[in-house]
Amino acid sequence: MERLPPPVAPFRRPPGPPARCVAAGLLLLLGFCQVAAARTVAYANGRWFDGERFTTGTRYAVDGRLVAAPPASVDARVDLAQRWVVPPFAEAHNHNLQNAANLGRFRDLYLREGVFYAAMLCGNEADNKSVRDALRARGDLRLVQTVCVSSPDGHPLGMVMADLRRSGSDAGPETVRDRFYVSLETREDIDAKWPLIRAARPDWIKAILVHSEDPARRADPKTFGYNGLAPELLAPLVARAHADGLRVAVHTDSAADFETAVRAGADIIAHLPGYAIRPGKQAGDYRLGDAALAEAARRGTVVIATASIAAFIAGKDADALRKIQVVQKDNLRRLRAAGVPIAMGSDRFTGTSLAEYDYLAGFGLFTPAELLRMLSMDTPKLLFPNERIGCLEDGCRADFLVLDADPLVDGQAVHRIVRRVMGGAELPPPASP
Ligand SMILES: [Zn+2]
Numbered sequence: 001m002e003r004l005p006p007p008v009a010p011f012r013r014p015p016g017p018p019a020r021c022v023a024a025g026l027l028l029l030l031g032f033c034q035v036a037a038a039r040t041v042a043y044a045n046g047r048w049f050d051g052e053r054f055t056t057g058t059r060y061a062v063d064g065r066l067v068a069a070p071p072a073s074v075d076a077r078v079d080l081a082q083r084w085v086v087p088p089f090a091e092a093h094n095h096n097l098q099n100a101a102n103l104g105r106f107r108d109l110y111l112r113e114g115v116f117y118a119a120m121l122c123g124n125e126a127d128n129k130s131v132r133d134a135l136r137a138r139g140d141l142r143l144v145q146t147v148c149v150s151s152p153d154g155h156p157l158g159m160v161m162a163d164l165r166r167s168g169s170d171a172g173p174e175t176v177r178d179r180f181y182v183s184l185e186t187r188e189d190i191d192a193k194w195p196l197i198r199a200a201r202p203d204w205i206k207a208i209l210v211h212s213e214d215p216a217r218r219a220d221p222k223t224f225g226y227n228g229l230a231p232e233l234l235a236p237l238v239a240r241a242h243a244d245g246l247r248v249a250v251h252t253d254s255a256a257d258f259e260t261a262v263r264a265g266a267d268i269i270a271h272l273p274g275y276a277i278r279p280g281k282q283a284g285d286y287r288l289g290d291a292a293l294a295e296a297a298r299r300g301t302v303v304i305a306t307a308s309i310a311a312f313i314a315g316k317d318a319d320a321l322r323k324i325q326v327v328q329k330d331n332l333r334r335l336r337a338a339g340v341p342i343a344m345g346s347d348r349f350t351g352t353s354l355a356e357y358d359y360l361a362g363f364g365l366f367t368p369a370e371l372l373r374m375l376s377m378d379t380p381k382l383l384f385p386n387e388r389i390g391c392l393e394d395g396c397r398a399d400f401l402v403l404d405a406d407p408l409v410d411g412q413a414v415h416r417i418v419r420r421v422m423g424g425a426e427l428p429p430p431a432s433p
Helices: 019-024 027-037 100-112 125-138 157-166 187-192 194-199 215-219 231-243 255-263 290-299 309-314 318-338 353-363 368-383
Strands: 040-049 054-062 065-067 076-079 084-086 089-094 115-120 142-150 204-208 247-251 302-304 400-403 417-422
Touching (some): 089 353, 089 368, 115 368, 125 142, 187 194, 187 231, 231 247, 231 255, 290 318, 309 318
Parallel strands (some): 040 076, 040 084
Antiparallel strands (some): 040 054, 084 400
């Protein structure tokens, strides 16, 4: 797990306006700059979310941490005017910050939507390094990085090959394997290729299962590049990862994949099975089994639903979307009833977890407080369990968002962010698209 830097970074410079404020030189930004330069800021008259409800009060950001008791001196005071304060949001499954070029392209979107923490779920050595270097230079967003592990004929091979062909390359699969992802065929490969996995410096391993109960797929040229690991490799892979202190997230397509992943000891399920019904498969192939649900609850396996990807895949096919939503609602209702923790992740390349929040809110299966907790508390803690984030209590990192409406009443309130505070300092308004 990559540690967050100490929360005092914005305060290390000597007293005086930060360099970017001097450069901006805009009267409009003056108020923001005074707050950004202060060591101790009183955020007064806010309504602060505790996971269930909002309570009115004042909190102080002292050296980047939240404090409830007034400190000896206060450098700046911000009146929150009874607005709603929530921890910043997290995105548990995306790919749009997976390399440095896309980080440059999508960073402002994340800041604009208040998503300060994110997990990029199919990393490799070169891309992870480029992102680490870029983040070191800039600070702000905090990312979980992964390394993708799949079979020699497995996802993401097909996708990468299609991209290469589009760019005019005739490179074969051997140029993709062990470069864009780590390819495992046998148990011996796990130890033999462990150095490759470590070289990517992952926080999590992302292992791919795609209808692992159906080996006939491997003989079908149409699914070449879109398969996944042989199911018997998963338990030894998880054991090896856990021995090295790495968590494992598993891409699952079918209900059988889900059960295999849970029983193999996966920490995280990266997709709720049933975001699309594959050719030749039935809705029943995606209905989670009661025993698998009970086992996931017992083990505390976290499910990143990425349910909204169904709308993207279905496109204009309203009938296909209706069918898959029946499966999704049934699975989500039963996950909730079984007490399986659910995290918020969208897998939407042009979006963030807010797309998933909106989609899940539309199902009406979760209370507004549950959805807000998933987005702003449970998912940040899943990504960075050793950090005091996803909370607004004494000692938590002074990262928060101020909303213009009550998210427990208004489903659109999470889109109405009026202030973004990171490490106690207010961020300048991010660029608009
Ligand atoms: Zn994905």
